[in-house]
Amino acid sequence: MLMSPDILSLPLAEPVKRLPRVIVSPLYDFQVLGGQNFYTGENSSLSMDANGFVAPAIKFNDEWSLLPSFVTAYNGTRQVVDIVGGGTAFQSQWDNEAAVKAIYSPDGSKWRLKPYSDFKYEFLQQSTQEQLGQGLYDYYQWDAGMSAEYVYHDPFSIRFGADYYAVHFPNYTSLESEAATQFQGQSLARELVGNYILDSQNALLTVSADAPVKGKFIVEGQAGLLYANYPQQHLVNESGSLDSPVRTDVTSILGASVKYPHQIESGVREVISFGLNYLYDSSNQNSFDATQSQYIPFFYNYGQLTVTPGFELLVGPDKNPVDWSVSASWWYDRYPHRPIQSADGTYLGQALYTNNWMIQSSLNYPMAPHFSLVFSAQYGRGTSNDRFQQFYQYAFTTGTYMFGVSYDY
Amino acid sequence: MKTDCIPVRCWRRPATRTFIAAGFLAFFCSYARASATISDYFGSVKVLKAGTQNWVRVDQAPAVLGVGDQVSTGFLSRATILFKDGSKVELSGSSSFTLDETKPGISLMSLLLGVLHAEVTHNPARSFEVRTPTTVCAVRGTNFKIRVMAGGMTVVDLYRGLLAVTDHKGQQILLHPNQSTRVGLKGLPRLGALPGRAAARLAAARFHASMKREMNFEISRGQIEAMAERDLRLADYQQGKTLIDVSGHVVRVEQYIMQPSPDQIKMVVLDKRQNSLNYFYYLGTFNTTLPPDISVALRELPGTPDAPPQYYLTGYHSVWSNGTDSLQEITSGGHLVNLNNNSSGDTSEAVTTYFDPLTNSYKTLTSGEAFYSTLFDNEGLYVDGNLKSGWSGSGIETYHSGYGSYSPTLASNTDPITGAALSTSLPGVTSSSTFPDPGQVHQTIYNSYTDGTFLKFDNYIINNQGQVASNSAFGSTSGTEFTQNILNYNFEQVITASEFQGRSIDLVVSPKIFVQAGLIQ
Numbered sequence: 001m002l003m004s005p006d007i008l009s010l011p012l013a014e015p016v017k018r019l020p021r022v023i024v025s026p027l028y029d030f031q032v033l034g035g036q037n038f039y040t041g042e043n044s045s046l047s048m049d050a051n052g053f054v055a056p057a058i059k060f061n062d063e064w065s066l067l068p069s070f071v072t073a074y075n076g077t078r079q080v081v082d083i084v085g086g087g088t089a090f091q092s093q094w095d096n097e098a099a100v101k102a103i104y105s106p107d108g109s110k111w112r113l114k115p116y117s118d119f120k121y122e123f124l125q126q127s128t129q130e131q132l133g134q135g136l137y138d139y140y141q142w143d144a145g146m147s148a149e150y151v152y153h154d155p156f157s158i159r160f161g162a163d164y165y166a167v168h169f170p171n172y173t174s175l176e177s178e179a180a181t182q183f184q185g186q187s188l189a190r191e192l193v194g195n196y197i198l199d200s201q202n203a204l205l206t207v208s209a210d211a212p213v214k215g216k217f218i219v220e221g222q223a224g225l226l227y228a229n230y231p232q233q234h235l236v237n238e239s240g241s242l243d244s245p246v247r248t249d250v251t252s253i254l255g256a257s258v259k260y261p262h263q264i265e266s267g268v269r270e271v272i273s274f275g276l277n278y279l280y281d282s283s284n285q286n287s288f289d290a291t292q293s294q295y296i297p298f299f300y301n302y303g304q305l306t307v308t309p310g311f312e313l314l315v316g317p318d319k320n321p322v323d324w325s326v327s328a329s330w331w332y333d334r335y336p337h338r339p340i341q342s343a344d345g346t347y348l349g350q351a352l353y354t355n356n357w358m359i360q361s362s363l364n365y366p367m368a369p370h371f372s373l374v375f376s377a378q379y380g381r382g383t384s385n386d387r388f389q390q391f392y393q394y395a396f397t398t399g400t401y402m403f404g405v406s407y408d409y
Numbered sequence: 410m411k412t413d414c415i416p417v418r419c420w421r422r423p424a425t426r427t428f429i430a431a432g433f434l435a436f437f438c439s440y441a442r443a444s445a446t447i448s449d450y451f452g453s454v455k456v457l458k459a460g461t462q463n464w465v466r467v468d469q470a471p472a473v474l475g476v477g478d479q480v481s482t483g484f485l486s487r488a489t490i491l492f493k494d495g496s497k498v499e500l501s502g503s504s505s506f507t508l509d510e511t512k513p514g515i516s517l518m519s520l521l522l523g524v525l526h527a528e529v530t531h532n533p534a535r536s537f538e539v540r541t542p543t544t545v546c547a548v549r550g551t552n553f554k555i556r557v558m559a560g561g562m563t564v565v566d567l568y569r570g571l572l573a574v575t576d577h578k579g580q581q582i583l584l585h586p587n588q589s590t591r592v593g594l595k596g597l598p599r600l601g602a603l604p605g606r607a608a609a610r611l612a613a614a615r616f617h618a619s620m621k622r623e624m625n626f627e628i629s630r631g632q633i634e635a636m637a638e639r640d641l642r643l644a645d646y647q648q649g650k651t652l653i654d655v656s657g658h659v660v661r662v663e664q665y666i667m668q669p670s671p672d673q674i675k676m677v678v679l680d681k682r683q684n685s686l687n688y689f690y691y692l693g694t695f696n697t698t699l700p701p702d703i704s705v706a707l708r709e710l711p712g713t714p715d716a717p718p719q720y721y722l723t724g725y726h727s728v729w730s731n732g733t734d735s736l737q738e739i740t741s742g743g744h745l746v747n748l749n750n751n752s753s754g755d756t757s758e759a760v761t762t763y764f765d766p767l768t769n770s771y772k773t774l775t776s777g778e779a780f781y782s783t784l785f786d787n788e789g790l791y792v793d794g795n796l797k798s799g800w801s802g803s804g805i806e807t808y809h810s811g812y813g814s815y816s817p818t819l820a821s822n823t824d825p826i827t828g829a830a831l832s833t834s835l836p837g838v839t840s841s842s843t844f845p846d847p848g849q850v851h852q853t854i855y856n857s858y859t860d861g862t863f864l865k866f867d868n869y870i871i872n873n874q875g876q877v878a879s880n881s882a883f884g885s886t887s888g889t890e891f892t893q894n895i896l897n898y899n900f901e902q903v904i905t906a907s908e909f910q911g912r913s914i915d916l917v918v919s920p921k922i923f924v925q926a927g928l929i930q
Contacts, residue, residue, distance in 0.1 A: 139638060178681070178686060183688070261452070263483050290676060299644075300644060392646050
C-alpha cells in the first residue's frame with residue numbers, strides 16, 4: 001500500500017493557512033480587591049489591594065522564545081502571612097518587577113535552557129509619614145541567572161537554577177553610622193560600623209522536579225541553597241563591639257508536596273494537596289543586647305517547618321469553572337541559639353520558638369471568560385514561649401477578608 | 410480529485426473490510442498483542458476490550474491493546490499508546506479512542522472526543538490513519554495533533570511531515586508542516602474561509618500555556634528571594650529596632666554599648682523618626698579597668714549589698730540631644746558609701762530594696778544590712794551647654810543638706826564641674842510631679858526656675874503599639890513595684906525647655922538602661 005505518490009498528488013488546500021512562525025502571546029493577570037484586616041481585636045479601615053502582570057511572550061521559532069514581563073503588586077491591606085507581631089506598623093507595600101527570560105529549546109532535545117535577568121523595587125510604607133520611595137525597608141535588587149529544565153515527560157520535568165542577585169536598601173543606613181560624630185565631636189559609633197548594613201550579595205542554587213506517581217498523584221519536590229553576604233555588616237563580638245569579618249548567611253530549603261487531582265463526576269473535580277517544607281538559616285552574626293548586657297551568639301539562626309494541606313473544588317467547564325479552595329498552613333520557627341526572655345526582659349535558658357497557623361479560603365466565581373469575582377478570607381494565630389513583648393508581640397490573632405475581581409489570560 | 414488510493418478510501422472499501430475481517434483471527438494472536446500497548450499513563454485510564462461490556466481501569470503499564478479495544482481517559486489524565494514500529498499516540502484527558510486495526514503495514518484508529526497527539530515513524534509502506542466523526546487523517550512519518558470537540562468539530566494541527574485530511578463528503582486536502590485546519594459537520598471549509606486563524610490560535614494557546622508555566626516558575630523563585638528580605642525586617646522588629654511612639658510615629662531605635670577606654674563604658678541609644686535623630690548616651694568611668702565581660706561591671710552599677718562592689722563609677726556623663734539642643738548631666742568624685750550606715754548620720758537615704766540587673770527584679774535587704782552605692786561629690790546639669798543647677802562637695806555621705814561637710818553645696822556662682830566662675834548666679838528651682846492624663850501612666854516633671862525658665866520631662870510608659878499604659882495595669886505610680894512594672898514596657902521621654910525654643914528631645918528607650926543607671930528610681 002504505497003501512499004506517497006497519492007498524498008503528494010493531492011491539491012494543496014487553499015483554506016489552510018500556514019501556522020505563524022513568530023507568535024506573540026501576551027499574558028495578563030490582574031486582580032483588584034478591597035478588604036479589611038483585624039489584629040488582636042483591632043480593625044483596620046477598608047483598604048485596597050491590586051496586583052497583576054503583563055508578559056508579552058514571543059515565540060521566534062521552535063527553538064527560541066522570549067518572556068519579558070512586568071509584575072506589580074500593591075497591598076494596602078495587611079495579610080495574615082505578613083509580619084504581624086506588635087510594633088510592625090503597616091501602611092502599604094508596592095512591589096514592581098521587570099524581567100526578561102529567554103527560553104532555548106534545542107530541536108529534538110528534552111532540555112530547555114533559560115537565561116534571565118530582572119530588576120525589582122519594593123516600596124514599603126510603614127506609616128503615613130513615610131512618603132513613597134522613602135520607606136525605611138524599601139529595597140531594590142538586580143538579578144541574573146540561568147535555569148535548565150529537562151522535560152522528561154511533558155509537562156513533568158526536572159529543573160536546575162543558578163541565580164545571583166544584589167540587594168540594596170537605599171533608605172536604611174545604620175543610625176550608628178549616621179550619628180558617628182554627633183555630640184561635641186564625640187564619637188557615638190563603634191569602630192567598623194557599617195553604613196548600608198542590610199545590603200547583601202546573594203547566590204541561589206535550586207533544583208526542583210515534579211512527577212506522576214502511580215497514575216494518581218503528582219509529586220513535587222524542591223531544594224535550594226541561598227548564600228548571602230552582607231559586606232557592610234561586621235560581626236558583633238562578646239563585648240558588644242564589632243569585629244572585622246562580615247556577616248554571611250546560608251539558607252537551606254527542602255520541600256515536597258503531593259497533589260491528588262480527581263474527577264468526582266462530570267464537571268466536578270477536586271484537587272487534594274499536602275505540602276511539607278523545611279528551611280534552616282545559618283548565620284555567623286551574633287547579637288549583643290545592650291539593655292540586658294547579654295551576648296547571644298548566632299542570633300539569626302533558625303529552622304522553620306511548614307505544613308500546608310489544601311483542598312480545591314472545581315465545578316463547571318474546564319476553562320471557566322467555579323473554583324473554591326480551602327487550605328491551612330502551620331509553621332513552626334525555632335531559634336536554637338536565641339534564649340527566651342521573661343516579661344521584664346530577663347534571659348532564660350530555653351530556646352525561642354514560635355508557633356503559627358493560618359486557615360484560608362477563597363472562591364473564584366467566573367462571570368465571563370477569564371473574568372471572575374473573587375472572595376477570600378484568612379484567619380491566623382501565633383504563639384510563642386517568649387514572654388518578652390516590649391518590642392514584638394509573638395502571641396496574636398489576626399484575620400483578613402478581601403473581595404473583588406480578577407482577570408486572567 | 411484523486412481518491413482511489415487514499416488509504417482511508419482503501420480501508421473503507423467493503424472488500425478491504427472483508428479482508429480485514431477474514432484475516433482478523435488469523436493475525437490477531439501473532440500481531441495484535443505486540444503491535445499496540447498502553448506504554449504509560451497518568452490518572453484514570455480505562456479500557457473496554459472488544460466484545461466485552463465492562464470498562465476496566467488500567468492499573469499497570471504496559472497494557473496490551475487489541476483490535477476493537479476502546480480507551481477512555483479521565484479528567485487531567487493521559488495515556489500513551491505505543492505501536493510496534495515506534496509510532497506513538499498520546500491521549501490527553503477526557504478523550505475517547507478506539508483501536509480499529511493494527512498489524513504490519515496498517516494502523517487504524519478512531520478518536521471520538523478529546524485530544525490526540527501522534528508521533529508517527531516514517532514508513533512509506535505503512536498506512537497510519539485516524540478517524541474522527543468528521544474527518545479521516547492519513548499520514549506517514551509525521552507529527553500532528555487532532556482535537557475533537559463536542560459535536561464532532563475536529564481541529565488538525567500538523568507539525569512535521571504530510572497529512573491528508575478527508576471530510577465525510579470526500580473532500581480532501583493536504584496539510585504541510587505548520588498548517589492547521591478544522592473540519593465541522595459541513596465538511597472542510599470552503600475556499601476563502603480562514604481556518605488558519607483557528608490554527609494560529611491553537612498554536613498560540615499551546616505557547617501561551619507554556620509561558621504561563623514559566624511565569625509560575627518566576628514567581629516561585631521570587632518568593633524565596635523575598636523571604637530573605639522579609640527575615641531581615643522581622644529580625645529588626647524582634648530586636649526592637651523599629652517601634653511606634655506615643656504619637657503613632659514609627660521610630661527606629663538602636664541601643665548598643667561601647668568601651669572608649671579600658672575603664673569606661675558608653676551606653677548609646679539612637680532614635681530616628683522621619684527627619685530627626687535623637688540620642689542619649691551614658692558614659693560611665695569606673696574605678697578600675699573593666700573585665701572582658703562588661704556585664705559583670707554593669708550589674709554592679711546600682712550598688713551591692715553586704716560588700717562594696719568591685720567596680721563602681723567615679724563619674725558619668727549623660728547626654729540627651731536632638732542634634733540641636735541638649736541636656737547634660739555630668740558628675741565626678743564618685744565614691745562608695747554604705748547608705749545604710751553612712752558617716753553623716755542621715756538615715757533618710759537608707760535602702761531597703763535594690764535593683765538586681767541580673768534578674769531584673771528588686772530585692773529586699775534585711776534590717777541593718779549594708780548597701781554600698783556611689784555618691785558623687787560634684788554634679789552639673791546643663792541645658793544647651795549652659796549650667797542650670799548643680800552641687801559640689803568632698804567625700805559627701807548624703808545628698809541631703811544640713812549634714813555639714815557630709816552634705817553637698819548647691820552651686821551658685823561656680824561651675825561644679827569645671828570650677829569656672831559664673832557671670833551670674835544660678836537661679837533657684839522648684840519642681841513638681843503630676844500625672845496629667847487620668848488613668849494613664851504619663852508623668853510630667855516640671856522644673857520652674859526663678860529666672861523664668863523651665864525644664865520639663867514628659868515620661869510615658871508605652872507598649873509596643875505606642876499605647877500609653879493604664880494605671881490599672883500598674884497599681885501604683887511610684888516605688889519598686891512601679892519600677893518593676895516599667896521593665897515590661899517601653900519608656901518614652903520628651904524633654905522641653907525654654908532654651909529649646911519650641912523644639913524637644915524625644916526618646917523611646919528600653920527603661921532598663923535608665924533604671925540601671927539610676928535615672929529611673
